[in-house]
Amino acid sequence: MRRLLILFSTMLALALAFWFMLPAPLTSPNVTGSASALAPSQSTSVAMLPLIMDCEGQGAGCGAPPPTTQATATATRTATATATATSTPTEIATGQNYNILVGPGYTDVSPKQLVRTSGNRLYIGVSNCDQYPCTDVAQKLRMYRADSTGVPTGFSLVDASHAPTGVSQWAIAIDGSNTIHVVWNDRATSGGNLVNLRYTTFSTATDTWSGAVETIDTPLDVAQDGGGQGMQSVAMALDAGGAPHVVYLKGNGLNRRVYHRSRGSGGWSAAMQLDDGVTYSNNQKAWHPNLAFDSAGRLLTVWERGSFSGDNDGTIYGRVRAADGTWGSTINVSGDNAARVAIDQSTSLLITPDNRYHITWVTATNDYIHYQYSDNNGQSWSTNSPGGGTQATHNPSLGYAAGKVRIYGHGTPVPAPDGHGENLYYFEGNGGPATWGGWTQVVTGTNYDSSVNVRWSQFFFSFPNTIDLAYWNDNYPNVLYAGTDIKGP
Numbered sequence: 001m002r003r004l005l006i007l008f009s010t011m012l013a014l015a016l017a018f019w020f021m022l023p024a025p026l027t028s029p030n031v032t033g034s035a036s037a038l039a040p041s042q043s044t045s046v047a048m049l050p051l052i053m054d055c056e057g058q059g060a061g062c063g064a065p066p067p068t069t070q071a072t073a074t075a076t077r078t079a080t081a082t083a084t085a086t087s088t089p090t091e092i093a094t095g096q097n098y099n100i101l102v103g104p105g106y107t108d109v110s111p112k113q114l115v116r117t118s119g120n121r122l123y124i125g126v127s128n129c130d131q132y133p134c135t136d137v138a139q140k141l142r143m144y145r146a147d148s149t150g151v152p153t154g155f156s157l158v159d160a161s162h163a164p165t166g167v168s169q170w171a172i173a174i175d176g177s178n179t180i181h182v183v184w185n186d187r188a189t190s191g192g193n194l195v196n197l198r199y200t201t202f203s204t205a206t207d208t209w210s211g212a213v214e215t216i217d218t219p220l221d222v223a224q225d226g227g228g229q230g231m232q233s234v235a236m237a238l239d240a241g242g243a244p245h246v247v248y249l250k251g252n253g254l255n256r257r258v259y260h261r262s263r264g265s266g267g268w269s270a271a272m273q274l275d276d277g278v279t280y281s282n283n284q285k286a287w288h289p290n291l292a293f294d295s296a297g298r299l300l301t302v303w304e305r306g307s308f309s310g311d312n313d314g315t316i317y318g319r320v321r322a323a324d325g326t327w328g329s330t331i332n333v334s335g336d337n338a339a340r341v342a343i344d345q346s347t348s349l350l351i352t353p354d355n356r357y358h359i360t361w362v363t364a365t366n367d368y369i370h371y372q373y374s375d376n377n378g379q380s381w382s383t384n385s386p387g388g389g390t391q392a393t394h395n396p397s398l399g400y401a402a403g404k405v406r407i408y409g410h411g412t413p414v415p416a417p418d419g420h421g422e423n424l425y426y427f428e429g430n431g432g433p434a435t436w437g438g439w440t441q442v443v444t445g446t447n448y449d450s451s452v453n454v455r456w457s458q459f460f461f462s463f464p465n466t467i468d469l470a471y472w473n474d475n476y477p478n479v480l481y482a483g484t485d486i487k488g489p
Contacts, residue, residue: 095151095486098424098443098469102155104128105142105480106472107453109346109397110232110290111171114455114470114482117178117204118462122146122455122484124155124470125172125182125202130477133228137190139167141182143202143209144480150466151484158207168194168227169234175242176460178204183236183246185220187227194222197234197248199263216261216268221251225309230343230395230451232288240297240459247274247289247301256285258303260321274301274319277330283307287314287341292349292357293458297323300349300357300378302333306341310418312364314339316347320378333359333372333381340364340417344394344451351458352400357381358431360396360407367392367417369407373432386427386436392417393425399454401467402487405431408442408452408469421449424471443483449474465489 105126107113116122124144130136141164146152170184180202185194197216202209227233234248245262250271259271275286287304294300299321306314316334321327339345340362350358357374359381369391372381386407393409400406406428410421424443429436448471455468465488473479 095466096484097151098483098485100152100154100482100484102144102470102480102482103142103157104477105144106134106229106478107451107470107480108169108230108232109348109395109451109453110288111169111235112237112455112457113170113172113453114468115172115174115180115457116455116462116466116468117174118176119178120149120463121204122152122468122482123172123174123180123202123204124480124482125170125180126470126480127167127170128477129229132476133224135168135187135191135224135228137166137187137192140165141167141170141184143180143207145204145207150486152482155482159202159209162209162211164198164200164209164213169232171234171236171246172202173236173238173244173457174204174460174462175238177242180204181236181238181244183216183234183244185222185227185234185248191224193224193251194220194227194233194249196220197246197250199244199246199268214268216246217248217250217259217271219251220249222249222256223251225343228343232290232347235290237291237293237299237457238459239293239299242460245291245299247291247303249286249289255280256287258286258289258301260291260301272327274327275303275305275317275330278305278317280305284313288345288347290347290349292351294351294355294357294377295353295458296355298377300351302347302349302359304339304341304345304347304361306339309341309343311341313337314341314345314364316359316361318359318378318381328379331379331381334361334370338364339370340367342367342394346395346397348396348398350398350400350405350456352405352431356432358398358405360398362392362394362396365417367394367413369393369396369409369427371407375432382433384433384436386429387439391427391439393421394449395451397452397454397469398456399426399467399469400456400464401485402465403430404428404487406454406467408454410449410452413449420474422446424448424452443471443481445473447473447475450478463489 144155147154166186173181196218199214236246289303291301302318318331318333371385374381396409406426408426411423413419413421427436450472452471467485470482
């Protein structure tokens with residue numbers, strides 16, 4: 001749907017003007033939080049959200065609380081006049097709730113944005129977005145802490161007054177001491193180019209930001225089509241020693257390219273250009289970088305080459321760094337011009353315990369879910385797309401728990417391929433060449449045309465049989481929801 005916002009921004013503005021003349025429907029959450037009103041030591045409970053919201057200049061209808069979310073076996077969302085998140089004793093007993101209200105914010109797919117501590121508490125790091133395309137310099141990172149272990153009963157916003165600002169895209173990861181590592185890129189002016197790549201940490205012991213911010217790279221000089229909602233321009237993963245590795249976009253003459261850096265005892269490594277073996281022509285540039293470690297310490301990196309959002313000349317590439325730090329050659333993963341170039345394209349990665357590599361993305365022209373796997377450390381890739389290879393969505397996302405691989409996405413876009421999709425679904429199977437299950441609905445809602453972020457990491461992945469995910473209501477300002485499903489210890 002966000003692609004239609006780009007194509008028809010003028011029509012949208014007129015429609016919104018007319019919409020604001022109508023009474024606000026109860027099914028459209030329209031809340032925003034004032035982070036600056038919180039003292040460093042305060043945390044804001046979701047139960048208190050309606051009491052602390054302010055309009056921040058949002059105009060008519062702002063401040064209306066989101067609807068009540070009632071968790072059922074199918075996580076059906078029921079609208080009422082108040083914003084509360086409830087779950088039945090039956091669901092808590094079975095360890096499942098896919099529709100938990102979090103607060104203002106949104107997620108993307110490729111950069112990881114959920115972590116769980118060794119004490120079994122979920123944290124979600126997101127940015128707020130009050131108005132599309134989410135390029136406002138006032139956007140802040142928001143760290144949400146689950147109010148309970150296991151299946152969250154709600155979430156609290158913690159240490160909001162010290163959170164990073166000017167945020168465009170971000171990623172988080174957790175280490176063995178339960179410290180959350182955070183990387184993000186920022187801009188100096190609303191709608192301006194990305195300027196800095198930054199890094200800091202967050203303590204789950206004290207629920208505070210460290211205050212020590214490192215600049216990894218500057219200037220990035222990445223234009224807006226690489227820095228708004230859906231423009232996944234940075235990702236991070238920790239190696240077995242807890243050292244952060246990042247892949248990110250940076251301007252390079254007329255073409256945007258993808259780079260890797262890692263942090264050691266001496267600081268950040270020099271930038272390594274990953275796509276120096278790829279030919280770019282005309283308006284082509286790099287999109288959606290991502291990375292993942294396998295259990296042997298090899299690092300898989302991927303990205304897309306393509307022109308403008310909506311084009312059909314996308315090619316997904318991969319490159320693997322051996323455990324000794326030696327980089328291999330670039331591999332064409334998707335085949336030439338097989339992938340859609342779009343703000344909601346995915347390069348979601350997963351590496352299962354058998355060291356099988358998994359990736360999903362959407363195809364050129366029709367946005368069908370495409371799934372590939374590699375059993376030789378990313379040197380060649382096979383295809384086994386679920387749903388007969390004809391299920392359309394935007395930004396599909398991989399997840400793994402209890403020996404099962406899932407691919408999440410919203411419902412079929414209407415009109416195809418760039419329209420609006422309702423509800424959330426998944427395919428489930430063993431991955432690789434195995435048969436996939438059906439397209440299974442997991443969340444019901446007409447406004448969940450969003451990007452599902454799923455918790456996973458190769459190292460420091462506590463409670464691997466617990467599924468954690470986050471998604472958002474596609475009305476603006478965006479409101480974030482989470483889901484947890486405990487499949488085993």
